[in-house]
Amino acid sequence: MTTPISDALKTRFDTEIKDHPVVLFMKGNQLFPRCGFSARALELLKPFGPVHSIDVLTDPEVREGIKAYSNWPTIPQIYIRGQFIGGSDIVNELASRGELEALIKGS
Amino acid sequence: MLTPEWIRERVLTALPGAEVEVIDTTGTNDHFQARVVSDQFVGLPMVRAHQLVYAPLKDVLATGELHALALKTYTPEQWAKVKS
Numbered sequence A: 001m002t003t004p005i006s007d008a009l010k011t012r013f014d015t016e017i018k019d020h021p022v023v024l025f026m027k028g029n030q031l032f033p034r035c036g037f038s039a040r041a042l043e044l045l046k047p048f049g050p051v052h053s054i055d056v057l058t059d060p061e062v063r064e065g066i067k068a069y070s071n072w073p074t075i076p077q078i079y080i081r082g083q084f085i086g087g088s089d090i091v092n093e094l095a096s097r098g099e100l101e102a103l104i105k106g107s
Numbered sequence B: 001m002l003t004p005e006w007i008r009e010r011v012l013t014a015l016p017g018a019e020v021e022v023i024d025t026t027g028t029n030d031h032f033q034a035r036v037v038s039d040q041f042v043g044l045p046m047v048r049a050h051q052l053v054y055a056p057l058k059d060v061l062a063t064g065e066l067h068a069l070a071l072k073t074y075t076p077e078q079w080a081k082v083k084s
Helices: A007-019 A036-046 A060-070 A090-097 A101-107 B004-014 B048-064 B076-083
Strands: A022-026 A050-057 A077-080 A081-088 B019-024 B029-038 B068-074
Touching: A007 A050, A007 A060, A007 A101, A007 B004, A022 A036, A036 A090, A036 A101, A081 B048, A090 A101, A090 B048, A090 B068, B004 B019, B004 B048, B029 B048, B048 B068, B068 B076
Parallel strands: A022 A050, B029 B068
Antiparallel strands: A022 A077, A077 A081, B019 B029
16 A cells, blocks of 8 residues: 655665655645645644755655655654654644654753 | 544444444544544554554545544553553
8 A cells, every 4th residue: 555665765765864854744835734634733733943844745655655654644753862653643742742842952 | 524433433343343433523523532442552652553543544534525533552461550
């Protein structure tokens, strides 16, 4: 069901996630989020530093590829300090527990 | 067309014995919210618990038939605390 992803795409994801402390795979970009769940995740992450976002709507291969890569069927998807965190519900939950900042700053 | 009951049944196939409550949040049969309480979540990070719930729904999530499923997952112990 889930299509396997190419080595090149996997390498690209590995690099993006390694090079940026906060990575958000979202629908739309930071100026114009195209989905309420993506917009919400971005708003929760932004106070704690730069968010590296990748618009999955610009490339169907990325949109499907990240779902396979993370074993996660929906967008948005959030990586913090190289670790897969999950989607919008989990970021919401971490934010409401006040745990996001520590996670991002690694303290 | 999806219904809360259909989603509930699907989730139960993957997590037998779980307590599953599903609500259609928009009345449009494609945005839902679910609360799942299962002892299979014990000791798992939340991301793994959510993956267990999503797994039996991958096909309808992939087609977009199910556009969004807002999730809250609890172990029975966590749920007892939240409830009280």
